[in-house]
Amino acid sequence: KQTTTRPNPMGILSRKATCNTHGQDSSYFLGWEEYEKNPYDEATNPAGIIQMGLAENQLSFDLIEQWLAANPDPASFKRDGGSVFRDLALFQDYHGLPAFKKALVEFMSEIRGNKVTFDQNKIVLTAGATSANETLMFCLAEPGEAILLPTPYYPGFDRDLKWRTGVEIVPIQCTSANGFQITETALEQAYLDAKTRNLKVKGVLVTNPSNPLGTTLTRPELNLLVNFISDKQIHLISDEIYAGTAFSSPGYVSIMEVLKDKKLEHTELADRVHVVYSLSKDLGLPGFRVGAIYSNDDRVVSAATKMSSFGLVSSQTQYLLAALLSDKKFTRNYIAESQRRLKQRQRSLRKGLEKAGISCLKSNAGLFCWVDMRHLLEANTFEAEMKLWKKIVYEVKLNISPGSSCHCVEPGWFRVCFANMSEETLELAVERLRMFVEENYNDVIPRSRSGHEMLKGLRKKNLTKWVFRLSYSSDREPEER
Amino acid sequence: MLSRRARECHGQESSYFAGWQEYEKNPYHPLHNPSGIIQLGLAENQLESWIANNPEALTLRTDQGQSIFQDLALFQDYHGLPSFKNALADFMSEIRGNKVKFDPNNLVLTAGATSANETLIFCLADPGDAFLLPTPYYPGFDRDLKWRTEVEIVPIHSSSANNFEITTPSLEQAYERATKQLKLNVKGILATNPSNPLGTTLTRGELDRLIDFAMAKGIHIVSDEIYSGTVFDSPDFTSIAEAWSASKRVHIVYSLSKDLGLPGFRVGAIYSNDEKVVAAATKMSSFGLVSSQTQHLLSKMLSDKDMRARYVEENRRRLGKRKDEMVSGLGLAGIGCMRSNAGLFCWVDMRKLLREPSFEAEKELWKEMLFEVGVNVSPGSSFHCSEPGWFRVCFANISEETLGVAMKRIGDFARFRRGYDKTIKWVSAGTREEPYLGR
Numbered sequence: 001k002q003t004t005t006r007p008n009p010m011g012i013l014s015r016k017a018t019c020n021t022h023g024q025d026s027s028y029f030l031g032w033e034e035y036e037k038n039p040y041d042e043a044t045n046p047a048g049i050i051q052m053g054l055a056e057n058q059l060s061f062d063l064i065e066q067w068l069a070a071n072p073d074p075a076s077f078k079r080d081g082g083s084v085f086r087d088l089a090l091f092q093d094y095h096g097l098p099a100f101k102k103a104l105v106e107f108m109s110e111i112r113g114n115k116v117t118f119d120q121n122k123i124v125l126t127a128g129a130t131s132a133n134e135t136l137m138f139c140l141a142e143p144g145e146a147i148l149l150p151t152p153y154y155p156g157f158d159r160d161l162k163w164r165t166g167v168e169i170v171p172i173q174c175t176s177a178n179g180f181q182i183t184e185t186a187l188e189q190a191y192l193d194a195k196t197r198n199l200k201v202k203g204v205l206v207t208n209p210s211n212p213l214g215t216t217l218t219r220p221e222l223n224l225l226v227n228f229i230s231d232k233q234i235h236l237i238s239d240e241i242y243a244g245t246a247f248s249s250p251g252y253v254s255i256m257e258v259l260k261d262k263k264l265e266h267t268e269l270a271d272r273v274h275v276v277y278s279l280s281k282d283l284g285l286p287g288f289r290v291g292a293i294y295s296n297d298d299r300v301v302s303a304a305t306k307m308s309s310f311g312l313v314s315s316q317t318q319y320l321l322a323a324l325l326s327d328k329k330f331t332r333n334y335i336a337e338s339q340r341r342l343k344q345r346q347r348s349l350r351k352g353l354e355k356a357g358i359s360c361l362k363s364n365a366g367l368f369c370w371v372d373m374r375h376l377l378e379a380n381t382f383e384a385e386m387k388l389w390k391k392i393v394y395e396v397k398l399n400i401s402p403g404s405s406c407h408c409v410e411p412g413w414f415r416v417c418f419a420n421m422s423e424e425t426l427e428l429a430v431e432r433l434r435m436f437v438e439e440n441y442n443d444v445i446p447r448s449r450s451g452h453e454m455l456k457g458l459r460k461k462n463l464t465k466w467v468f469r470l471s472y473s474s475d476r477e478p479e480e481r
Numbered sequence: 482m483l484s485r486r487a488r489e490c491h492g493q494e495s496s497y498f499a500g501w502q503e504y505e506k507n508p509y510h511p512l513h514n515p516s517g518i519i520q521l522g523l524a525e526n527q528l529e530s531w532i533a534n535n536p537e538a539l540t541l542r543t544d545q546g547q548s549i550f551q552d553l554a555l556f557q558d559y560h561g562l563p564s565f566k567n568a569l570a571d572f573m574s575e576i577r578g579n580k581v582k583f584d585p586n587n588l589v590l591t592a593g594a595t596s597a598n599e600t601l602i603f604c605l606a607d608p609g610d611a612f613l614l615p616t617p618y619y620p621g622f623d624r625d626l627k628w629r630t631e632v633e634i635v636p637i638h639s640s641s642a643n644n645f646e647i648t649t650p651s652l653e654q655a656y657e658r659a660t661k662q663l664k665l666n667v668k669g670i671l672a673t674n675p676s677n678p679l680g681t682t683l684t685r686g687e688l689d690r691l692i693d694f695a696m697a698k699g700i701h702i703v704s705d706e707i708y709s710g711t712v713f714d715s716p717d718f719t720s721i722a723e724a725w726s727a728s729k730r731v732h733i734v735y736s737l738s739k740d741l742g743l744p745g746f747r748v749g750a751i752y753s754n755d756e757k758v759v760a761a762a763t764k765m766s767s768f769g770l771v772s773s774q775t776q777h778l779l780s781k782m783l784s785d786k787d788m789r790a791r792y793v794e795e796n797r798r799r800l801g802k803r804k805d806e807m808v809s810g811l812g813l814a815g816i817g818c819m820r821s822n823a824g825l826f827c828w829v830d831m832r833k834l835l836r837e838p839s840f841e842a843e844k845e846l847w848k849e850m851l852f853e854v855g856v857n858v859s860p861g862s863s864f865h866c867s868e869p870g871w872f873r874v875c876f877a878n879i880s881e882e883t884l885g886v887a888m889k890r891i892g893d894f895a896r897f898r899r900g901y902d903k904t905i906k907w908v909s910a911g912t913r914e915e916p917y918l919g920r
Contacts, residue, residue: 012605012730013758016603017603017604017761017762018757056555058555061550061554065550065551075541076540077539085532088745089743089744089745090744130768131769138629139486140483160768164603164768284555286554287555287772288772289557289771300483303488306624307628309625310595310596310625310629310769311592312592312747313747314774314775315747316775317775
């Protein structure tokens with residue numbers, strides 16, 4: 001058997017165990033650690049760090065709790081007066097609990113406005129999307145091959161897609177010039193970059209809705225992706241874990257809908273399109289470890305199913321969620337209400353930031369905003385971004401995620417979460433930020449003029465302050481982050 | 482279009498899994514399908530329901546009635562639920578007669594032992610490295626240890642001449658073969674203790690041999706102790722943790738699938754004294770965390786000291802009794818078992834039923850057992866046994882009645898075969914010879 005790595009006879013542990021390409025040294029995780037040392041608590045630690053770096057959906061637990069109170073049986077292993085404990089305790093079939101898979105695919109369909117349907121025989125359950133993404137990499141790519149990802153992207157991908165699989169990520173650079181949308185030029189450039197690095201490209205992975213942008217992919221972008229993978233004969237993975245969080249227009253369009261519209265459903269190309277899902281964001285249940293891979297390719301379903309042995313979903317949890325998601329009255333109401341609350345909370349954050357003279361990328365989904373703080377940087381560099389970030393963490397006491405940790409090519413963008421705290425805490429957070437900007441920057445905060453006009457004027461004013469060109473540090477290797 | 486890993490799934494073509502599939506198509510049921518296949522190939526253990534008496538562990542409320550649902554729903558910390566890890570560490574300690582203490586900070590939770598074993602191999606070995614495994618071993622290892630890790634398994638052969646014990650010459654032989662012939666870098670030994678499929682605990686002598694060998698070669702020992710709570714007879718179980726407590730090169734794999742009969746809940750663990758291994762494995766556990774809902778339930782269950790003590794005691798008693806029933810049932814059919822003191826199965830000697838002493842004949846016998854007799858037993862070749870004719874037969878996953886039906890079927894079959902071939906002698910292998918009573 002061939003191995004491309006040098007022998008490591010003196011190493012008592014594996015290279016994987018001792019390297020740091022698991023990406024966990026990135027600032028994304030460091031900010032988290034700082035928060036852990038000094039976490040905000042309304043009562044006990046009001047001066048602590050407010051966690052705005054965690055994309056959790058905490059807004060609609062009451063809806064689930066109400067359902068649990070009204071439907072106590074599934075959590076108690078009961079059904080029709082009898083106990084299902086023994087059967088569940090023994091149930092480790094990697095094909096998953098049929099009732100759960102059925103309820104899950106129907107839920108996925110409902111989130112997509114029932115414009116597409118999913119076949120429960122094509123879904124593979126995994127312990128979270130983390131496991132789903134890694135498993136798909138194992139199935140689709142060899143060590144040393146590459147996958148293209150649009151930037152900015154979720155920092156966890158550096159670990160999930162690369163670490164144990166040996167697969168490389170080559171970025172598709174997106175910029176604020178067009179709202180970070182994916183362009184044909186960027187796709188082709190990424191493909192070329194991979195070629196230059198002698199890497200064989202196996203596919204493209206997009207997150208739709210996007211983390212960290214909070215936007216849904218537009219139809220032109222989706223069409224572009226379909227054409228691209230058709231042309232290059234590669235895979236497309238659509239990580240749709242935020243699908244249920246699209247709260248305003250334009251509505252959510254899934255890749256499956258595009259395939260259907262283009263009448264590509266039963267083609268060879270459709271076999272190369274795979275969807276990743278999870279209940280961690282839409283239902284706010286990251287602790288339950290429920291993820292899924294959906295593929296039209298039976299071989300992928302088959303291989304992924306066997307691999308799911310390494311991360312099956314607890315049968316106890318499958319049983320509970322089968323009952324929850326089978327209740328259509330609940331799901332219909334939950335989806336609508338959750339989106340309404342997310343929309344309202346995002347608006348609170350947006351308006352609050354505006355008062356601080358800060359704007360966001362226009363977004364319609366997700367649990368966060370992609371915030372533009374370029375005008376607050378000392379210089380158009382990532383060093384300046386880091387400096388600003390540290391101030392915000394240590395002085396303003398907000399843990400937000402710097403764009404560099406998401407591999408953004410432009411310094412000055414930050415991801416700020418809004419769905420993991422109370423309305424009051426959010427108000428406090430933006431107030432802290434507003435005070436920070438007021439105290440440290442001149443003429444940033446709108447005084448007499450409207451927020452928007454003020455910001456526009458700002459941009460022009462600060463043009464002279466730093467060179468308005470897009471650049472990124474050429475000595476920054478993706479692997480080091 | 483797919484990766485090589487996706488196209489070649491290690492180990493799943495084995496008869497171990499094929500028999501399982503046949504069972505799924507035609508499963509025995511006393512009322513609905515009395516002529517169906519009886520599953521003696523699945524090592525499960527049915528748990529007495531503690532649940533009925535402790536509904537609070539499921540209702541996701543505190544004792545004061547406050548909802549903990551939200552906290553659990555959000556809890557995805559890969560360090561695991563502290564209350565659960567504490568209870569698990571205590572439980573593991575008790576199983577070992579409190580002769581060792583486990584530090585919960587050195588425990589990493591994983592989605593089952595399947596995940597734990599793979600994760601440990603990822604931490605200890607690079608692609609192309611090798612691990613030595615005593616045969617016969619659990620067929621799943623061919624997938625769990627090799628598939629995505631690209632690590633090789635080199636068998637340490639054993640023989641019935643000395644009850645399949647691990648010897649120093651066999652260790653040396655395996656190491657030689659791996660390093661000189663196959664040119665592989667050996668990173669460690671993985672042993673299952675108690676053994677699957679033998680159903681025996683490693684002797685003190687075997688443990689000493691393993692430790693001396695690992696020390697001499699500077700390699701790891703992974704001790705898969707998932708059956709540690711199923712030791713129902715002497716000699717006592719000695720964990721590697723007790724035998725080589727100070728070492729940083731000893732790692733234990735555990736799970737609640739066998740001892741508590743909860744394979745569906747996906748609860749496994751890695752225990753190591755090496756903080757680097759613990760750190761790496763903890764991060765890797767992201768790919769297979771235990772559901773917080775399940776951690777909560779089990780933390781309540783395992784924190785109940787009475788329950789722990791009673792359960793393990795009762796479990797051992799039932800297992801011992803069921804094993805005796807099976808051994809005498811098989812003995813009446815003239816079939817002997819290797820003497821065992823643990824596990825959920827026996828290692829059964831059917832060499833005398835083979836047409837000839839070959840693996841082809843073993844496969845034929847296995848198919849006859851599966852399709853004609855209607856019992857799914859696992860052939861030794863699927864466990865990489867070097868001698869044909871041995872089968873693993875599980876006794877703990879079926880009711881006493883069903884076991885009786887299985888024993889009758891096997892008995893009839895054995896007598897039928899002996900009727901044809903008068904040269905087959907009675908098999909003793911340690912059991913008392915019984916005169917043929919025509920039952």
